[in-house]
Amino acid sequence: xxxxxxxxxxxxxxxxxxxxxxxxxxxxxxxxxxxxxxxxxxxxxxxxxxxxxxxxxxxxxxxxxxxxxxxxxxxxxxxxxxxxxxxxxxxxxxxxxxxxxxxxxxxxxxxxxxxxxxxxxxxxxxxxxxxxxxxxxxxxxxxxxxxxxxxxxxxxxxxxxxxxxxxxxxxxxxxxxxxxxxxxxxxxxxxxxxxxxxxxxxxxxxxxxxxxxxxxxxxxxxxxxxxxxxxxxxxxxxxxxxxxxxxxxxxxxxxxxxxxxxxxxxxxxxxxxxxxxxxxxxxxxxxxxxxxxxxxxxxxxxxxxxxxxxxxxxxxxxxxxxxxxxxxxxxxxxxxxxxxxxxxxxxxxxxxxxxxxxxxxxxxxxxxxxxxxxxxxxxxxxxxxxxxxxxxxxxxxxxxxxxxxxxxxxxxxxxxxxxxxxxxxxxxxxxxxxxxxxxxxxxxxxxxxxxxxxxxxxxxxxxxxxxxxxxxxxxxxxxxxxxxxxxxxxxxxxxxxxxxxxxxxxxxxxxxxxxxxxxxxxxxxxxxxxxxxxxxxxxxxxxxxxxxxxxxxxxxxxxxxxxxxxxxxxxxxxx
RNA sequence: CUCCCCGUAGUUCAACGGAUAGAACGAGGGACUUCUAAUCCCUAAAUGGAGGUUCGAUUCCUCCCGGGGAGACCA
Numbered sequence: 001x002x003x004x005x006x007x008x009x010x011x012x013x014x015x016x017x018x019x020x021x022x023x024x025x026x027x028x029x030x031x032x033x034x035x036x037x038x039x040x041x042x043x044x045x046x047x048x049x050x051x052x053x054x055x056x057x058x059x060x061x062x063x064x065x066x067x068x069x070x071x072x073x074x075x076x077x078x079x080x081x082x083x084x085x086x087x088x089x090x091x092x093x094x095x096x097x098x099x100x101x102x103x104x105x106x107x108x109x110x111x112x113x114x115x116x117x118x119x120x121x122x123x124x125x126x127x128x129x130x131x132x133x134x135x136x137x138x139x140x141x142x143x144x145x146x147x148x149x150x151x152x153x154x155x156x157x158x159x160x161x162x163x164x165x166x167x168x169x170x171x172x173x174x175x176x177x178x179x180x181x182x183x184x185x186x187x188x189x190x191x192x193x194x195x196x197x198x199x200x201x202x203x204x205x206x207x208x209x210x211x212x213x214x215x216x217x218x219x220x221x222x223x224x225x226x227x228x229x230x231x232x233x234x235x236x237x238x239x240x241x242x243x244x245x246x247x248x249x250x251x252x253x254x255x256x257x258x259x260x261x262x263x264x265x266x267x268x269x270x271x272x273x274x275x276x277x278x279x280x281x282x283x284x285x286x287x288x289x290x291x292x293x294x295x296x297x298x299x300x301x302x303x304x305x306x307x308x309x310x311x312x313x314x315x316x317x318x319x320x321x322x323x324x325x326x327x328x329x330x331x332x333x334x335x336x337x338x339x340x341x342x343x344x345x346x347x348x349x350x351x352x353x354x355x356x357x358x359x360x361x362x363x364x365x366x367x368x369x370x371x372x373x374x375x376x377x378x379x380x381x382x383x384x385x386x387x388x389x390x391x392x393x394x395x396x397x398x399x400x401x402x403x404x405x406x407x408x409x410x411x412x413x414x415x416x417x418x419x420x421x422x423x424x425x426x427x428x429x430x431x432x433x434x435x436x437x438x439x440x441x442x443x444x445x446x447x448x449x450x451x452x453x454x455x456x457x458x459x460x461x462x463x464x465x466x467x468x469x470x471x472x473x474x475x476x477x478x479x480x481x482x483x484x485x486x487x488x489x490x491x492x493x494x495x496x497x498x499x500x501x502x503x504x505x506x507x508x509x510x511x512x513x514x515x516x517x518x519x520x521x522x523x524x525x526x527x528x529x530x531x532x533x534x535x536x537x538x539x540x541x542x543x544x545x546x547x548x549x550x551x552x553x554x555x556x557x558x559x560x561x562x563x564x565x566x567x568x569x570x571x572x573x574x575x
Numbered sequence: 576c577u578c579c580c581c582g583u584a585g586u587u588c589a590a591c592g593g594a595u596a597g598a599a600c601g602a603g604g605g606a607c608u609u610c611u612a613a614u615c616c617c618u619a620a621a622u623g624g625a626g627g628u629u630c631g632a633u634u635c636c637u638c639c640c641g642g643g644g645a646g647a648c649c650a
Contacts (some may be wrong), residue, residue: 018643052630307648372580410611441580444587444642455600456588516589524598574611
């Protein structure tokens with residue numbers, strides 16, 4: 001990667017003067033991509049940092065570093081020139097030949113361009129994790145979409161990634177559902193629309209239980225029976241589980257989500273007794289007078305319950321068993337939880353408990369948090385009030401809206417093709433809406449914004465791609481003879497410069513677990529590509545120039561396609 | 576009461592302690608006999624408040640205000 005090469009050069013240049021710069025640590029050498037092109041391809045503020053320590057003039061120090069840089073043996077192959085800018089930045093300009101070399105590399109490696117070396121580290125990513133007997137709702141979108149994009153990106157940079165869903169299929173709520181089913185359930189209705197009916201029963205029962213607390217006890221009893229292996233309850237529960245998983249699978253397919261392993265909470269049920277006993281034996285957990293078992297967490301006012309006073313287990317207990325199991329089974333170096341902000345407290349408690357129990361080392365467990373998907377009212381989505389919007393409905397609506405637009409704008413496309421495009425574009429828009437935003441901010445659910453097919457959106461990038469591909473189709477096949485030094489108008493250069501950054505953007509997205517960095521990069525690349533498209537004729541250009549421009553277009557489209565693919569968004573050839 | 580996240584144009588969002596705070600939607604104006612106008616160009620418009628650290632703060636620290644979330648038998 002170019003950035004790390006420049007860092008190496010800088011380190012060497014600075015270490016020549018080490019006697020003059022005694023207190024500099026290597027990590028202080030930072031290289032970044034400047035926002036304005038006039039400041040070069042890369043910049044460093046190393047001189048400014050040194051100036052602070054040494055209390056000297058930063059420009060002077062920059063001059064010293066610059067002259068040392070120029071003495072380095074191989075630097076001229078990469079760097080065309082370095083410039084110093086006030087108050088003390090050193091700006092690097094990459095050689096044009098090197099940019100051309102990069103472009104050829106893209107054409108040669110295609111979708112492998114930017115891929116990292118295998119890292120021999122395993123990361124388990126837990127994401128999506130819906131609750132059984134409820135449909136996947138829009139509020140699951142974030143965990144699912146962000147999780148899958150991170151998995152794709154982490155794999156691309158070289159990690160071994162195990163993707164995992166941990167559906168909630170255990171707990172008192174299933175007692176409520178079973179009780180509701182026994183009261184009002186109808187097997188025919190469940191067969192017809194399983195999830196809808198289960199949700200209806202659950203909502204109806206929990207509403208009724210609000211008015212009549214006796215019903216709550218009834219629900220708890222049903223769960224207790226389930227835990228103790230009651231045949232009828234077990235059968236119902238298994239039925240609900242199977243129907244739910246089938247339903248999820250359908251939506252996952254629409255979203256192009258590929259989960260390696262689905263291991264529900266109930267899987268860990270048999271191990272929980274011994275887990276609790278071990279925790280007690282080790283003295284990590286304590287038994288209360290009421291029969292509950294808790295793990296006191298140092299510096300936390302709240303202990304973590306692992307056994308309820310009625311002897312039953314709780315989500316935490318199952319999560320702890322899962323941590324132990326995952327680290328062992330996949331020899332994982334890390335487990336990442338792609339889970340909402342709201343769960344921060346709970347997840348931290350679980351992490352601390354796992355560390356106390358010796359299941360995981362500090363730093364092995366990470367919470368990739370994200371802001372909430374808020375209802376249009378600005379409030380939280382909640383199942384109980386029945387305000388849940390099924391994800392599938394959103395995806396269908398998105399597809400419908402984009403079909404209308406394809407019909408209007410590209411009527412000559414065959415019907416089947418139109419439908420395919422509508423799906424790719426509609427669903428892409430929904431996913432990209434989420435992925436292009438910072439993970440941590442809350443998102444207000446808004447049909448119009450989410451399904452906006454103009455402006456900064458997936459369709460914008462997809463449309464750019466389709467136009468580029470259209471040129472390539474009309475050009476009559478790939479060109480072998482091109483001379484990239486002919487690419488010298490401002491739009492061509494801007495793209496050539498920008499293509500350089502792709503591998504580093506991917507790396508940053510992986511380091512910070514922020515897919516929106518990649519999304520932003522693709523938007524900016526598409527902007528530049530559109531500007532090029534609007535201003536620069538390709539097919540009508542003189543032969544050599546034409547071929548060089550075709551090569552450039554080929555490279556852009558490869559990067560767009562691959563970048564979108566990492567985000568889980570498809571790029572249509574026509575739209 | 577304690578802890579966590581967020582406060583940026585009218586709206587929805589960007590910005591690794593850096594250089595002139597970027598986009599999009601919406602508003603107003605312009606560009607299709609020429610590679611797909613789901614595009615492009617132009618105009619107006621923003622860092623909640625007060626301090627502090629720094630050569631430099633939207634970013635870090637303190638306090639205040641506002642929104643959301645969490646705080647032992649839900650997850």
